[in-house]
Amino acid sequence: MARAHKYDVIVVGAGGAGLMAARYAAQNPGVSVAVISKLYPTRSHTGAAQGGVGAALGNVSEDHPEWHAFDTVKGGDYLTDQDVADAFAHEVIDAVYELEHMGLPFSRTPEGRIAQRKFGGHTRDHGKSAVERACYAADRTGHMILQTLYQQSIKDQVVFFNEFHVLDVLIEEGTCRGVVAYELATGELHTFHAKSTVIATGGNGRMFKVTSNAHALTGDLTSIVWRRGVPMEDPEFYQFHPTGLYKIGVLLTEGARGEGGILRNADGERFMERYAPSIKDLAPRDMVSRAMFLEIREGRGVGPDKDYIHLDLTHIDAEIIEERLPDITEFARIYLGVDPITEPVPVQPTAHYAMGGIPTTIDTNVITDGENTIVPGLYAAGEVACASLHGANRLGTNSLGDLIVFGRRAGIHAAAYAKGADFEPLPTDAQDRSRAVLDAVRGASGSERASHVRRDLQATMMDHASVFRTDETLSKQVEILKELRDRYRNVSVEDTGRIFNTELMEAVELGFLLDNAEQLVHAAQHRTESRGAHSREDYKDRDDDAWLKHTLVHREDDGSVRIEFKPVTLGRYEPKPRVY
Numbered sequence: 001m002a003r004a005h006k007y008d009v010i011v012v013g014a015g016g017a018g019l020m021a022a023r024y025a026a027q028n029p030g031v032s033v034a035v036i037s038k039l040y041p042t043r044s045h046t047g048a049a050q051g052g053v054g055a056a057l058g059n060v061s062e063d064h065p066e067w068h069a070f071d072t073v074k075g076g077d078y079l080t081d082q083d084v085a086d087a088f089a090h091e092v093i094d095a096v097y098e099l100e101h102m103g104l105p106f107s108r109t110p111e112g113r114i115a116q117r118k119f120g121g122h123t124r125d126h127g128k129s130a131v132e133r134a135c136y137a138a139d140r141t142g143h144m145i146l147q148t149l150y151q152q153s154i155k156d157q158v159v160f161f162n163e164f165h166v167l168d169v170l171i172e173e174g175t176c177r178g179v180v181a182y183e184l185a186t187g188e189l190h191t192f193h194a195k196s197t198v199i200a201t202g203g204n205g206r207m208f209k210v211t212s213n214a215h216a217l218t219g220d221l222t223s224i225v226w227r228r229g230v231p232m233e234d235p236e237f238y239q240f241h242p243t244g245l246y247k248i249g250v251l252l253t254e255g256a257r258g259e260g261g262i263l264r265n266a267d268g269e270r271f272m273e274r275y276a277p278s279i280k281d282l283a284p285r286d287m288v289s290r291a292m293f294l295e296i297r298e299g300r301g302v303g304p305d306k307d308y309i310h311l312d313l314t315h316i317d318a319e320i321i322e323e324r325l326p327d328i329t330e331f332a333r334i335y336l337g338v339d340p341i342t343e344p345v346p347v348q349p350t351a352h353y354a355m356g357g358i359p360t361t362i363d364t365n366v367i368t369d370g371e372n373t374i375v376p377g378l379y380a381a382g383e384v385a386c387a388s389l390h391g392a393n394r395l396g397t398n399s400l401g402d403l404i405v406f407g408r409r410a411g412i413h414a415a416a417y418a419k420g421a422d423f424e425p426l427p428t429d430a431q432d433r434s435r436a437v438l439d440a441v442r443g444a445s446g447s448e449r450a451s452h453v454r455r456d457l458q459a460t461m462m463d464h465a466s467v468f469r470t471d472e473t474l475s476k477q478v479e480i481l482k483e484l485r486d487r488y489r490n491v492s493v494e495d496t497g498r499i500f501n502t503e504l505m506e507a508v509e510l511g512f513l514l515d516n517a518e519q520l521v522h523a524a525q526h527r528t529e530s531r532g533a534h535s536r537e538d539y540k541d542r543d544d545d546a547w548l549k550h551t552l553v554h555r556e557d558d559g560s561v562r563i564e565f566k567p568v569t570l571g572r573y574e575p576k577p578r579v580y
């Protein structure tokens with residue numbers, strides 16, 4: 001296969017955001033589009049999404065996009081950019097109908113409309129009570145979105161490069177000119193020359209020990225562009241989902257609580273009544289995860305070690321469970337040997353979602369500073385990006401909505417830019433950085449194993465930088481990350497071959513993960529307040545006077561970290577204390 005490629009638009013990532021971008025770009029006659037993905041497209045994590053996509057269709061009870069926008073802003077603890085939330089809440093309605101017209105098999109109401117259920121933080125009329133807003137296909141919503149979009153992109157003649165790992169984004173003299181990728185099957189480097197590049201590479205949850213995230217979610221591109229001078233926005237806001245299966249973190253959708261599931265402590269008490277009297281178990285995830293940690297810390301955890309909580313579905317009709325929550329019922333049976341129909345399921349908070357990411361404008365242009373200076377030709381969408389729709393805490397079902405709304409915007413804007421731009425020349429040394437990344441691991445002779453460094457990274461991030469943080473734990477983690485980086489330099493691989501060298505790729509991914517941890521820990525140490533998913537035990541209150549602003553974490557050439565800030569775009573919703 002030729003190793004130099006040229007496309008008007010290159011999309012990196014084949015999850016919901018990438019496929020939506022590719023489709024929209026490809027609908028412009030004459031614009032060539034290719035998708036590069038380290039996984040076969042339908043293995044992307046979007047396919048694991050369960051519970052639903054939120055849109056104010058009003059199919060089950062009255063609903064309005066304004067209510068959805070308000071919930072998103074309040075759920076985000078007022079760090080959400082309000083222009084983004086407004087645009088999102090309106091456009092997601094249309095985007096869901098578009099998926100329906102593409103043939104997505106949504107679950108249905110008795111009248112044949114798209115069925116909707118309750119989800120955390122989604123309310124009617126500005127917090128009065130929970131509202132049915134999540135459109136779902138049983139508990140396989142993401143799977144159906146991914147399959148539907150993949151079929152459509154094949155129809156639209158998008159070209160796919162599967163099992164190609166992007167190792168570098170070619171940002172030269174301030175503009176983006178394409179990417180370099182490693183072909184897993186052959187071990188060869190390929191250069192992709194592009195007018196527009198869309199980054200849609202998903203999350204970075206593998207930096208934590210207990211996580212719902214798939215193995216491939218190692219934050220590759222949030223590291224790669226960081227090293228190219230693009231800052232990270234708000235990485236300190238990392239979401240823990242309340243209901244991961246005990247010890248293994250496999251997710252049980254919030255849809256289970258949307259269908260009536262209840263969290264109980266060792267006394268059998270429905271403790272969320274104390275923390276969120278009006279919407280109880282359907283409070284936003286940051287609040288529920290903290291409440292679970294506190295119950296456990298105060299000795300009311302379940303089990304011999306009192307270290308988990310029960311998710312109780314036993315009062316729900318067995319038929320409803322089997323029909324609307326079939327996959328998670330199976331997960332509980334297979335992984336824990338517990339049948340949710342007759343027994344409560346042991347759960348604990350699990351690392352789930354990065355609210356922060358590559359900073360973008362509302363039109364998905366990547367920016368490099370607090371003045372919104374854009375990188376021409378570079379776009380980002382989906383979990384990897386930060387527009388910022390989710391602020392300090394994302395509401396359930398708003399990520400799938402984000403993918404289709406901002407994936408679409410990315411495709412439209414990337415194609416429009418490509419139509420009016422020329423191919424900027426590529427540097428002759430385009431592959432040098434990528435080769436250096438590979439050689440650093442291939443050429444190392446140390447005795448350290450990538451799996452050991454990764455295990456220690458995940459365990460210490462869990463201990464020092466997860467649901468609760470203090471200056472002490474974060475300072476400790478800064479030091480630990482330095483040690484882990486030193487150990488990483490001594491990581492060598494046993495497989496020196498070129499063909500399907502997954503050991504080499506896992507070691508390279510670990511290097512990316514270390515950067516992601518560093519971004520998070522420095523930003524978290526800097527922000528001396530508690531807001532959304534960032535909970536500082538030494539600064540327990542939200543402090544709008546000092547901290548109603550976004551963090552931008554830069555990496556300097558000498559490897560040090562610099563923090564800058566960016567104002568939050570406010571709007572009609574005044575920041576208020578968050579009560580549910």
Ligand SMILES: Cc1cc2nc3c(=O)[nH]c(=O)nc-3n(C[C@H](O)[C@H](O)[C@H](O)COP(=O)(O)OP(=O)(O)OC[C@H]3O[C@@H](n4cnc5c(N)ncnc54)[C@H](O)[C@@H]3O)c2cc1C
Nearest residue numbers: 013014015017038039046051052166202382383397399400
């Ligand atoms: C178990 C689970 C359940 C969830 N349920 C819901 C839900 O019900 N509702 C909701 O709104 N959200 C849910 N979420 C969150 C949501 O699914 C994700 O945030 C979203 O799917 C991310 O989509 P994406 O397109 O940004 O990236 P992904 O779907 O993660 O895709 C990333 C793509 O990037 C590619 N890639 C990554 N690195 C590279 C590289 N270096 N080179 C080349 N390609 C690369 C991968 O191959 C992949 O194709 C859930 C998440 C999980 C983990």
